[in-house]
Amino acid sequence: MGTNSFLKVLPEMVTFLRVAELGSFSAAAELLGMTPSAASRQVKRLEKEIGVQLLQRTTRQLRLTEPGAEAFARCRELVQAAQGAMDIGPQFASKPAGLVRISAPKAFARRVLHPHLLEFLRRYPEVDVQLVVADRDVDPIREGVDLVVRLTTEPPEGLVARRLMAVEHILCATPAYLARHPAIAQPDDLLAHSCLSLGEHERDNHWRFRKNDQETQAEVEVVVRGRYICNHSEVRLEGALAGLGVACVPAFMAREALDAGQVVRVLADWEFQGNYHGHAYILYPPNRFATPKCRVLVDHLLAATGDR
Template structure:
């Protein structure tokens, strides 16, 4: 029993990747963390971490010990959450990470109403397109757009994400309507511009699955989809947009879809999943936010079947 705190420290060191990072997270010193891990190794008579000048690496025994220590830590966390489960009023801070455009358009607008509905819950909404990790980035929930959610995490589907090419009728009247992806090369196009390949568009025919690559050019390049939509609405050209960003303008006929029989292929494609640690004692504050976002954002066509254990 006396080794349990050392096991928890060992798990934190592995998660953080260094003694110093673990010490900062735990509110202690690197030397104290190092001593606790050394005490655990001495008690077990086995080397758990192999130290180099640059990084830490789990030994073969350490890999197995880490898995079992994680189960211990998760069990301890479940015990701590028992009181929360019996609290009839969800409360506390929920830290949620969401891709920028999806968060700005589909998640952020629903947060004020959620906060009014649950006055004892606070929400920290992080909008980022960088890779994030629930544990390493100290998050409660995260939304990720992918074909399938990562193994080892619980997941709820929110919304299917696809892309469309759009322009105003005024632009198309002045410059012509492309009938084939290859014709995009002579048009002014709005694209991301984050990396050199962003102006090389790939399109796949919805029926024949034929694939076409075309290099596009344009006078307005931006990595923000809302800014690209604004540019399209100003008749600057043909823009690639997430459908959720373009939907209102399409419904209102302010823009029209270009090459509708073709898929615009991008990595920002698939299902938007809300992800969380697979803890059957999920805290009420997280559960009510998950349920609320699913109710507000998901629609019947967004439902999917998950492998056993990921519901």
Template sequence: MSINLPLPLLGEMAIFVKVVEVGSFSEAARQLGSSPSAVSRSISRLEKALAMRLLQRTTRKLRLSEGGEEVFKRCSEMVSAAKSVMEISGQFTHEAEGLVRISVPKAVGRFVVHPYMPEFLRRYPKVDVELLLEDRNIDLIDDNVDLAIRITDHPPAGLVGRQLLTIDHLLCATPQYLAEHGTPSHPHDLLSHSCIYLGETPSDARWKFKKGSKLVTVGVRGRYAANHTGVRLGAVLEHIGIGSLPYFTVRHALEQGLLVRVLPDWTFLASYHGGAWLLHSPTRYLPPKLRVFIDYLVECLAKEPTLNRQGKQEQKGCELPEGRG
């Protein structure tokens, strides 16, 4: 095999990675601005040059062959290296520009991140933002995402970033609802109330509380459940019942007196809790578009300490890249 062989095949290798990532020739062609037949020819040329079958084609999906899995791993490393080269070149561009793709939990995206985006877009006219609101763990490389916000007490190894805020949950209701139905003084009093909860699994209706050394679990009931934070907030504001909500979604309503905290002497133990971490892949060359986005979001949230009910911001676990103190 000629030592010059890999150079003409670099393009085919990159196309092969894209086909595997998206799972089809047609979708790869769409994203690459090509045609399915051209993509197919590129894969055929790569298979011929390597003298091996890389993909097993069926009518429903593509599957990597045993040898194809190893080739895909090496080709993915090549594509990642190429992206790193582009990141390095970006360090010499003083003006931030390009697309920032950030994956954010739905509630955090809607109530915490989105309100600051209009000003960011005005401040940086050459930076575009794609806000992906999704409650799932994503892989930054596989999902082609630049930044991710995750709710966790233990940031994943291999990523670096910054804790933006602490997620606290509490119970709240409108003064009108409490005036009509009474104010609970103990978690067991919730049994006689209409409670608004997540409703995705049976455990969502089992609310847990802590006060000192006391632990109490109550199986609540209600006529309305919703797996969307904004919907539950709206239901509480409509006097439907007592709802469990992250503090950052209700803070303005509490400040305005539209809502009242229920059982304030008890800590509500929700499964959706921890720190909201802004994470990205480790790199010595952070593109300007990412640097200004991170700086901007941290700056905005630092001005609003009330996003954390304890009124404090923390840093732990992940380390920031050099120069990001």
């Protein structure tokens, strides 16, 4: 390929990258605003120019060939460099301005981020925010999101991770429910109660507890049962408020109900070790934070959450 001949296949390189990332011509075409047949033609043109097959196509899946994997890595570097070039202008802007796209899980977005984003928008009138609510691991590079909030114990490599706050799961129930049922002093006492669990995985009803103080050091696992199972923490909290039993929910979800006395914490002297715990991190590619609009939003959220 000649010195400048690669310029005519730059769009084809972008299309190939998105097809390989998403594993689908249709998904890549939708992202790029073209038809699947057009995306397929662009990849074929790129293969013709390079002189090797980049993708193995079957009726069920697409798979990178060995030269395709090498081309994929180079095309990704190219697109990242292009994005970095596009970010140069905002990096040197005199004040924060423009759109920031931030993604977060549903419950965290509603209960934690949303109030702080409203205050941020009042404070920075030149900055717009798009909140992308998704209970999955969003890839900021592939999906064009500036900032991603993820609840995890181990932030992914390749992204800058700033810790927002600890995420603790607790058990709670209404005072009325607890008054009608046997007292709960030990984890085993939950066996006599209706418990609202997630139900996403087979062992989500295996509730694990740890106690480590001067008097007791113990780890206990209890297999709970209940009449209402749901993988949405706000729904489980509403179930508890309706008197259906003891619910496991993130502490940030239950905070308002706890402060209002609508629910009380159960087994507060035990650490509930649910499947979803750790810290909420705000993640971004290394080049994104340099833009004033992203920098002020990250700083605002770090100050607002205060690693509670």
